[in-house]
Amino acid sequence: MKTMRRQIFIAIVLGALLVAGFAFAQTTTPSTATSTRDQLKLRAQELNQLKTQLRQERTEIFQDIKKERTTLRTEVKTMLQNYASSSLEERQEIREQIKNQRKEVKENILALRQNLKENAKLLRENFREKFQNVKQRARIAAAHGRGLRMINRYRAAVQRFSHILGKLESRVEKLKDRGVDVSSVEPLIEEAHDMETAAEAKLEEFKDNYEKLLSGEQKVSEIAGKGKTIAKELKEEIVKLHDKLKEIVRAIAALERPLETSTSTPSSETTTPETEDNE
Amino acid sequence: MDRNTLIIAVAIIVIVLATGVLYFLMKEEQPITPIVSDQKIRLAQEQDLTFVELTEEEKQALKDQGFDAPPSGEDSKTKSLQLVNTSDEVAAIAADINATDLSGLDAELAEIDKLLSGL
Numbered sequence: 001m002k003t004m005r006r007q008i009f010i011a012i013v014l015g016a017l018l019v020a021g022f023a024f025a026q027t028t029t030p031s032t033a034t035s036t037r038d039q040l041k042l043r044a045q046e047l048n049q050l051k052t053q054l055r056q057e058r059t060e061i062f063q064d065i066k067k068e069r070t071t072l073r074t075e076v077k078t079m080l081q082n083y084a085s086s087s088l089e090e091r092q093e094i095r096e097q098i099k100n101q102r103k104e105v106k107e108n109i110l111a112l113r114q115n116l117k118e119n120a121k122l123l124r125e126n127f128r129e130k131f132q133n134v135k136q137r138a139r140i141a142a143a144h145g146r147g148l149r150m151i152n153r154y155r156a157a158v159q160r161f162s163h164i165l166g167k168l169e170s171r172v173e174k175l176k177d178r179g180v181d182v183s184s185v186e187p188l189i190e191e192a193h194d195m196e197t198a199a200e201a202k203l204e205e206f207k208d209n210y211e212k213l214l215s216g217e218q219k220v221s222e223i224a225g226k227g228k229t230i231a232k233e234l235k236e237e238i239v240k241l242h243d244k245l246k247e248i249v250r251a252i253a254a255l256e257r258p259l260e261t262s263t264s265t266p267s268s269e270t271t272t273p274e275t276e277d278n279e
Numbered sequence: 280m281d282r283n284t285l286i287i288a289v290a291i292i293v294i295v296l297a298t299g300v301l302y303f304l305m306k307e308e309q310p311i312t313p314i315v316s317d318q319k320i321r322l323a324q325e326q327d328l329t330f331v332e333l334t335e336e337e338k339q340a341l342k343d344q345g346f347d348a349p350p351s352g353e354d355s356k357t358k359s360l361q362l363v364n365t366s367d368e369v370a371a372i373a374a375d376i377n378a379t380d381l382s383g384l385d386a387e388l389a390e391i392d393k394l395l396s397g398l
Contacts, residue, residue, distance in 0.1 A: 116327075117327050120327075124329065124331060127331060134336055134340045135343075135344060136398055137337060138333060138340040138344075138346075139394045139398060140395075141331040141333055141337060142333065142341055142346060142348070142349045142394050143394040144330075145330045145333075145349040146387040146390055146391050146394070147387065148328045149349075149350070149354055149387055150385060150386070150387040150388070150391075151328065152357050153357045153386075155324060156322070156356075156357045156361050157360050157379070157384060159360075159361070160361065160375070160379060164363070164376060167367045167372050170367060171367060171372070213395075214331065220395045221395065223395070224391060224392055224395045224396075227388065227391065228388055228392075231384075232385075238381060242376070242381065245376050249372060249373045249376060256369060
């Protein structure tokens with residue numbers, strides 16, 4: 001009997017504790033949920049603010065690059081017009097000026113790249129939340145992936161030409177050290193550098209365009225259309241750069257030929273490079 | 280074996296050993312001739328473009344709509360553009376320029392168009 005009474009007592013106490021627990025849970029749960037919701041709202045607001053800020057910054061950089069590129073192109077053309085007839089010091093000064101102007105554009109391109117990198121993280125964080133419909137989401141992610149794949153290909157072409165241009169430039173420096181007049185090649189090198197910079201800037205624009213797919217803030221048809229335009233323009237820039245490199249190789253070979261005939265050089269150096277003009 | 284034979288045998292062994300050592304030393308000193316056409320490097324590309332990994336559900340949704348899953352792995356075109364000669368001889372540079380194939384850079388455009396049409 002005593003044991004039974006104890007069991008009843010324990011059951012009552014446990015029951016009371018259970019009821020109290022439920023009651024406590026009911027009073028605390030809404031406040032936790034509210035604070036989590038508030039935090040999420042706050043986080044979303046912060047992200048939106050950050051995205052807007054990055055977008056504004058991007059627009060400004062794009063405008064700067066556009067302006068700088070136009071100036072660069074015009075001024076380089078003017079500066080290089082009298083390059084061959086200028087003195088050695090003047091030539092050096094002209095090249096320094098061009099280099100400095102190009103540096104400004106390159107700095108802006110780097111800033112743009114950094115901006116896009118930061119924005120990319122935010123876009124990926126919100127992508128699945130933004131596109132709830134799985135069919136639509138799958139198609140956008142696939143199109144975005146193909147866009148990036150294409151950008152990588154274009155990038156590899158620009159990178160290849162930058163590498164080749166670097167080698168040609170060092171070849172010209174070697175000729176200069178041997179006392180050869182390289183004034184006919186140096187303007188070509190500068191022109192090629194400008195084309196390279198223009199292509200690099202266009203590449204960032206290309207990247208920005210396909211990243212917009214993930215934001216859902218622009219019509220996909222507009223993004224697809226712009227992608228085609230940029231792809232065409234970029235291809236044209238790259239082809240022009242390719243042609244310019246061929247022109248530089250021919251010019252360098254013409255400068256090296258008299259040196260090779262006057263000195264006995266290994267057979268590998270006497271090979272006359274032939275560049276194909278047909279695309 | 281008399282003493283003279285022993286001396287001659289030792290002398291022969293010393294000469295053979297000395298010739299061998301000299302041969303290896305001279306071989307190491309010979310300049311390495313650059314092989315222009317065979318030595319290539321691959322240019323490293325910045326890895327700042329992150330793809331959105333499709334979930335199984337999304338892959339299935341693509342398939343249901345008649346689209347192929349996006350190609351995975353390395354793009355052969357990109358890879359071939361990244362390969363360049365190591366030599367800085369004009370002939371090698373010209374070879375790299377001539378070997379550049381710019382066709383098909385925009386091969387993805389048509390598929391992107393299909394994927395995005397009607398969205």
